[in-house]
Amino acid sequence: MARAIWTGVLTFGLVTVPVGLYTATEDHTVHFHQLERGTGDRVRYKKVNERTGKEVESDDIVKGYDIGDGEYVVVEPEELEEIAPGKSRVIDMAGFVDLDQVEPVFFERTYYVAPQNKEYLKVYELLRAALERSQKAGIATFTMRNKEYLTALRAQDEVLVLHTMHWADEVRDPRRELDLLPDRRTKVGGRELDTAQQLIDALSMDWNPDDFHDTSEERVQALVDAKREGRQIVSEAGPPEATNVIDLMEALQNSVERARSKDGGRPKQPAGELRRLPSRGDKNKGGKQGSKGAGDQKELEGLTKKELYELAADRDIAGRSKMNRDQLVKALKSETTAA
Structure with a gap:
């Protein structure tokens, strides 16, 4: 614990x-030791007395407030407490x-x-x-x-x-820190804004942190493995060129079309609209619940975690409060199949 x-x-x-x-949270960044180039010897940091050059133990170190001219007011940890x-x-x-x-x-x-x-x-x-x-x-x-x-x-x-x-x-004031920011004279056309909104809608998704992972750690590990085995590693391509203002509308439209084609042309659910699946009380209504099971299971994949949890609560699925989104989907699918 x-x-x-x-x-x-x-x-x-x-x-x-x-x-x-x-x-x-925890840090899973790949860490390196510091070595002296040519010898491979470890480089370590020590706390040393500036005057004598001798190492000082942590218990012998106190805080000092600089009041100028090389003078300090010494403050003990218990005094701060x-x-x-x-x-x-x-x-x-x-x-x-x-x-x-x-x-x-x-x-x-x-x-x-x-x-x-x-x-x-x-x-x-x-x-x-x-x-x-x-x-x-x-x-x-x-x-x-x-x-x-x-x-x-x-x-x-x-x-x-x-x-x-x-x-x-x-917190720094962006107007003071940044040289270039849009102002009232920076205009965006209504058609461009509408298309940009369409692109956002087409790329909208439910937040699931498990869908993302640290690829930079994988690249560093691949580099280390390649060097250890004497192989060369291929560098990744650099960033794409900036979009020219003249080509902005075309780039937006092409982006919307590409996003929609990846989505299979399925219409997006309007924001805030709750998709409802049959609850336990609905199972005996209509007499054809079994034929709807496959459709229900497909629809589960499109629900948010909140919607899945509400459905799991409605169906009284045990342990639902500790499940992530994928586990909720699996449990609901199992419950639907068993029914």
Whole structure:
């Protein structure tokens, strides 16, 4: 089991629940050691005394605030803890905001939030369910490892997640940082905009993170294997040329046609329209449920995870809350076949 990297209490109003924070992501990047060219010897970093050149043990290192002219104010770790003993153990909700009001540029890292003991499960689930229903995020500050964070707390299926966020003065203003951005004089034609929207519609899909994986890691591994075996590896083609404004409309139209041909010409479901499959209560209606099974199974592939979960709940499929989208499809297909 994972270990909590922080423990404390989460408060909203006068309600308090002891929680722990757990790292939600992991890095699977291919890592290299640093070697000296020609010798192949490992290169390592050491913490050394700038004056003597001798290595210093971690326990003998303290923090120093530079006040100029080579002078420092030394601060011990326990002194930082003492100036905010309460804040280092409390995530206090200042308020709740609509999720779409928070620009993604503010998000930094993500943590899972879990109750510390079984006795707090109901209070925890109450907050999670309320956030899920309201589609809001709780905004709070808290201190971890002697650093204060701005955070957003939101609900996922079965779990609360906490995003650490950048402070307002840490987010750069694009108008100040970027030389070229569209302004009011940059016009796009109505026909071009309509065609671009058609392209977006033709390429629309359900979000399924399992459909994507890190191909750069595979390319690095292929390079390493090729060098080890004395083979040459073929370089991939570079990026395509930029689209000329004169050819923009043609490029858009060709893109729409290609996207539609890949989709087999099937019409897209209008956004927000729920496709309904027969529930348990429908099985005995019409007397021909068995003949519809194949069509139902094909339609399952086009449902979103939320729609699949609602259907699984309607059919009382056990373990549905822990299933991903593919597992929900498989379970529903098995249930339909068994019927």
